[in-house]
Amino acid sequence: MTEELRDAVLEQVEFDEEGFLTNPDDWNRDLAKAIAEREGLELTDRHWVVIEFNRTSFAENGEAPTLRRITKSTDVNTKELYALFPGGPAKLAAKVSGLGKPTGCI
Amino acid sequence: MVEQENRKLALICSKGSLDMAYPPLILANAARMTGIDVDLFFTFWGLDIITKRKINRLNVATVGNPNMHPWFHIPTWLGSIPGMSAMATAMMKKEIDKLDFPPVDEFLEMVHDAGARIFACKMSMDMMKLTEEDMVPYADGIIGAMEFMDYSENAQVLFV
Numbered sequence: 246m247t248e249e250l251r252d253a254v255l256e257q258v259e260f261d262e263e264g265f266l267t268n269p270d271d272w273n274r275d276l277a278k279a280i281a282e283r284e285g286l287e288l289t290d291r292h293w294v295v296i297e298f299n300r301t302s303f304a305e306n307g308e309a310p311t312l313r314r315i316t317k318s319t320d321v322n323t324k325e326l327y328a329l330f331p332g333g334p335a336k337l338a339a340k341v342s343g344l345g346k347p348t349g350c351i
Numbered sequence: 352m353v354e355q356e357n358r359k360l361a362l363i364c365s366k367g368s369l370d371m372a373y374p375p376l377i378l379a380n381a382a383r384m385t386g387i388d389v390d391l392f393f394t395f396w397g398l399d400i401i402t403k404r405k406i407n408r409l410n411v412a413t414v415g416n417p418n419m420h421p422w423f424h425i426p427t428w429l430g431s432i433p434g435m436s437a438m439a440t441a442m443m444k445k446e447i448d449k450l451d452f453p454p455v456d457e458f459l460e461m462v463h464d465a466g467a468r469i470f471a472c473k474m475s476m477d478m479m480k481l482t483e484e485d486m487v488p489y490a491d492g493i494i495g496a497m498e499f500m501d502y503s504e505n506a507q508v509l510f511v
Binding site: 311312313314316322323324327331332333334335336350351 | 377380381383384385386387450451452453461464465466
């Protein structure tokens with residue numbers, strides 16, 4: 246994705262002050278890639294396992310799953326999750342998945 | 352964001368009852384989830400939390416424990432009846448499970464996998480005649496109070 250294309254994709258939607266997508270329904274896969282790039286991440290298949298679980302879980306429950314839920318429900322374990330989303334997987338994974346700031350304590 | 356990368360939290364865990372084991376683990380986990388560096392220092396009865404033989408046998412004390420009220424209030428005379436502590440422990444474990452929090456052993460390992468470092472207090476281990484073999488295998492080291500001062504430099508320190 247070129248920088249221009251990334252910016253064009255990001256400009257079409259609204260984010261809150263912390264960079265979380267305002268309306269989760271605006272999310273799509275290209276947007277995920279653009280958000281990830283802005284956060285300095287290059288998405289791999291393993292990131293997508295987490296992102297897709299996040300989206301499915303959000304569609305079912307209306308909120309971002311906790312990290313524990315992610316590690317219990319997918320084959321991504323805690324160590325890998327922290328390696329995939331460095332510097333705080335809770336916020337970063339939710340951002341890329343187009344969900345609001347997570348509120349869970351676990 | 353840059354500030355957050357440098358933020359450090361050091362937790363001193365000095366209590367080994369079930370109700371006092373969770374707060375530092377929850378805080379350590381929350382800190383790691385948001386990208387804060389974490390060191391946990393287990394000392395005195397807190398050592399039980401990282402002792403293999405004790406980790407899954409932590410109890411809620413029903414005598415002299417002022418923290419009973421969320422579940423039920425147990426007067427001291429009643430709390431001393433055999434089985435009361437086991438009952439309170441079972442109740443707390445059930446409530447914790449309902450909130451989707453893991454049991455202590457799983458939680459500790461999770462926090463460690465998340466990048467928190469786990470240290471045992473040397474003096475407390477000597478006092479309780481414990482060796483490295485008695486500790487959970489993923490503990491990061493046995494250190495003295497002075498070494499902990501080095502590790503916790505520039506960290507926010509919490510005593511639990």
